[in-house]
Amino acid sequence: MSATNRQIRLAARPVGEVKPEDWEHGSEPITEPGPGRFAGRTRVISLDPAMRGWLDDRPSYLPPVGIGEVMRAGSVVEVTASNHPGFQPGDHVVGxxxxxxxxxxxxxxxxxIDTSLAPPSTYLGALGMPxxxxxxxxxxxxxxxxxxxxxxxxxxxxVGSIAGQIAKARGCRVVGIAGGPEKCAMLTGELGFDAAIDYRAEDVRKALREHAPDGIDVYFDNVGGDILDAALTRLAMHARVVICGAISQYNNATPVHGPSNYLSLLVRRARMEGFVVFDYAKRYAEAAQEISALIGAGRVKVKEHVVRGTVDxxxxxxxxxxxxxxxxxxxxELA
Amino acid sequence: MSATNRQIRLAARPVGEVKPEDWEHGSEPITEPGPGRFAGRTRVISLDPAMRGWLDDRPSYLPPVGIGEVMRAGSVVEVTASNHPGFQPGDHVVGxxxxxxxxxxxxxxxxxIDTSLAPPSTYLGALGMPxxxxxxxxxxxxxxxxxxxxxxxxxxxxVGSIAGQIAKARGCRVVGIAGGPEKCAMLTGELGFDAAIDYRAEDVRKALREHAPDGIDVYFDNVGGDILDAALTRLAMHARVVICGAISQYNNATPVHGPSNYLSLLVRRARMEGFVVFDYAKRYAEAAQEISALIGAGRVKVKEHVVRGTVDxxxxxxxxxxxxxxxxxxxxELA
Incomplete structure (x- = not known):
């Protein structure tokens, strides 16, 4: 371990896709925790689609990451020293x-967090914000x-893998949309989805007609763009379109592609609604308990993709x- | 009066704007009412933005008007002969x-309808579907x-003139968007709106910032397109966007311009919802009663634009x- 704290800071506001030169790799001396504080070593860092939005200088649900600031990220740290009564060396803490x-x-x-119940990474995933x-x-x-x-x-x-499995556990018919045959095979295999659509290989609109013949009651959208538009053509009456994210649009250097088929909201008496998970903070325990129980019962499988390396x-x-x-x-995951 | 029934039928499905040749002007013999039927002479015909949608051959909340069929329209007729116990000659009937x-x-x-309470045209407007x-x-x-x-x-x-006045009667701050100085003057003058934005002359986004400084709680959209996009940038937290129509898009020969700024639904925890008024048929009496009372109290002014002529x-x-x-x-209004 180095005697310095290596950090990734935002060097420039990206235009379109984030480029290597938009980041500054630097370090500063490790500092001791003052009164009421604890120090910790990072174990696992979360990577989230929402990060792209935090890099743009425009009003959103959080202020943008400032130029020169350490990149915002959720992570799990292990406490190494503490002057805070709530945290002891050896504790794992998410924040x-x-x-x-x-x-x-x-x-x-x-x-x-309790790492005897689940590994640290899971507190960034199934038991964390996603x-x-x-x-x-x-x-x-x-x-x-x-x-x-x-x-x-x-x-x-x-988010999608957990959402689909929660819906399955509630007796719903669940269709997943993902890119590539491996992901689709996982959805209908290990995760128990009723059907999967490979948007890279299939006509999503046609496939939705086949797999949701009576229409979609709830469309949980993480991607936006053409897939959102396809889903809008297949809404059931009184459908709900949940706007969770729009990863297909985040790297656009051009304006977002708005949903051309939004008038199906009128025809189908449907609604499209956005949300930010932080608003539910008081009820996180409820959700964590239910998801934990589903994991314990084998009804939610936790899928994690771990990159091992350094902050660089x-x-x-x-x-x-x-x-x-x-x-x-x-x-x-930091070595 | 001619001894025949002059009619306007759909001759061809319009592409983009409806052209004169998309209509067929014809006539057929006047028929006598059979058992259980009444005959009537048309007095006033309604013109509605929704009509454009009825001309397209695609699934909607009503089947499209067929080629060769009499154009669908709401109207008020005066009963001339009747074998129906519910309707007598001289009655005015909306349908x-x-x-x-x-x-x-x-x-x-x-x-x-009771033409002593309001003229026939009002049953197609303030006391009708709009x-x-x-x-x-x-x-x-x-x-x-x-x-x-x-x-x-x-x-x-x-629809908009009534919606804005109902909102005013409920103590809301009401901003209207319309085209041209005359309409805007009417909104803030006679109709009592708090502000009006002339979308032909003003930057709607900027004007909304001025007139709705704390954001929009309810955006009632009749037009779609750029104005919808502008409104989406100014939503208050937990705003509701009511999708009533999209007249700016109905004559498009190209795909509908979807709202690029729909992700503000996420940032502002807002929803966008469509509806079709027919679903509220059981409660029409409630609405008619309230609107009548507001008209009686001078709090809703009825604005009607009457073209006098023939079905041609x-x-x-x-x-x-x-x-x-x-x-x-x-x-x-037919002569």
């Missing part, structure tokens, strides 16, 4: 600690009813995410 | 009787709360509608 090897924290927004997002998006925003037909895009990703591998790992090269939750 | 001078009806979907659409769209779909900020597009039209003037009147040349509810 938004950024892309760096060492952190000092006053504990705000930090939560101790799991919470799947749960509240599907059940609260989507108002899912048992037995409905659910279509999930980005279905092999961190963060930019390349983020590219993997936008190229759809991950299966399940993508994390960077 | 979907089509663009023709004479009708024979079995009474299904027909409703007697009024119902404004009422249920705003209050049920939009879940309007007293005191909220409401923005209405197509605000000088049949229908195609030109419909063009007026899509060119925004009407103020308030556009009707064709």
């Amino acid at each position: 938004t600690f950024g892309v760096q090897e060492y952190v000092v924290s006053d504990g705000r927004g930090a939560m101790k 799991g919470m997002t799947a749960y509240f998006g599907l059940l609260d925003v989507g108002a899912l009813q048992d037995g409905e037909t659910v279509v999930v895009s980005g279905a092999a990703g961190a 591998d963060f930019p390349a790992a983020l590219q993997m995410l936008f190229r759809g090269e991950n299966v399940g939750k993508l994390v960077l | 979907t009787f089509g663009v023709q001078e004479y009708v024979v009806s079995d009474g299904r979907g027909a409703m007697k 009024g119902m659409t404004a009422y249920f769209g705003l209050l049920d779909v939009g879940a309007l709360q007293d005191g909220e900020t409401v923005v209405v597009s197509g605000a000088a039209g049949a 003037d229908f195609p030109a009147a419909l063009q007026m509608l899509f060119r925004g040349e009407n103020v308030g509810k556009l009707v064709l």
Whole structure:
């Protein structure tokens, strides 16, 4: 281990796809925790589609990452020293600690996790923000009813894979949309989806007609673009379209492709609704408990894609995410 | 009066704007009403933006008008002869009787109106489908709360003018968007809107920033396109976007311009929802009663644009509608 804290900072606002030169790889001295603080060493860093939005200088649900600032990221750290009564050396703690090897924290927004129940990475995935997002998006925003037909895009990703499995556990017919035969095979195989559509090889609109013949009751959208448009043509009456993200649009240098078929909301008396998972913070325990129980019962399989390396591998790992090269939750595990 | 029933039938499916040659002007003999039927003479014909959608051969909330069929239209007829116990000669009846001078009806979907309370045209406007659409769209779909900020597009039209005035009557701040200084002056003058934006002369996005500084709680959209996109940039948290129509897009020969800024639904935790007024048929009486009371109290002013002529003037009147040349509810009154 180096005696310095290696960090990835934002060097420039990316235009379109994030390029290597948009990042600054640097380091600073490791600092000791002051009163009421703890120090920790980063174990696992989360990679999330939402990160792309944090890099743009425009109003959103969080302020943009500033130029020169350590890149914002969720991570799990192991406490190495503490002057905070709530955290002891050896504790594993999840929080938004950024892309760096060492952190000092006053504990705000930090939560101790139990690594005997699940590995640290799972607290960034199924039991972390992606799991919470799947749960509240599907059940609260989507108002899912048992037995409905659910279509999930980005279905092999961190959020989509959990959303689809929660829907299956509620007795729904679940169709996943993902890129490539391997992901699709995983969806209908290991994860138990009723059908999978490979958007790279199939006409999504046609495939939805086949796999959701009575229409879509809940469409959980992680991707936007043409796939959202295809789903809009197949809505059942009173359908709910849950806008969770739009990964196909995040790297656009041109304006977002808006859904041409949005008038089907009128014809089908349907709604399209967005949400931000942070609004459900008071109910995270409820969701974590239910997802834990489903994992324990074997009804939710946790898929994680672990890149092992150093913080310097963060930019390349983020590219993997936008190229759809991950299966399940993508994390960077520090050696 | 001719001894024949003059009719306007659909000759061809229009591409883009409806052209004169898309219509067939013809006539057929007047028929006597059989048992259980009444005959009537058309007094006023409704012109509605929704008509454009009925001309396209694609699935919607109503089947398309068939080639060679009498054009579908709401109208008020005066009963001339009747073998139906519910309708007597001299009665005025509103229904979907089509663009023709004479009708024979079995009474299904027909409703007697009281012309001592309001002229026939008003039963096609403020007390007809446009009024119902404004009422249920705003209050049920939009879940309007007293005191909220409401923005209405197509605000000088049949639906928009009523929607804005209902919102004003509920103590809301109401901003109307319309085309041209005359319409805007009417909105803030006679109709009592708090502000009006002339989309032909102003930057709608900037004007919304000025007139809805705390954001839009309910956006009632009749137009779609760039104005919808502008409104999406100004949503308040938990805003509701009511999709009532998209007149700017109906004559497109190219695909509909989808709302590029739909991701603000996510950032603002907002929803966009469509509806079809027919679903509220059981509650029309409730809406008509409230709108009548508001008219009686002078809190809703009824704006009607009456074209006087024959059924042969229908195609030109419909063009007026899509060119925004009407103020308030556009009707064709037969001489």
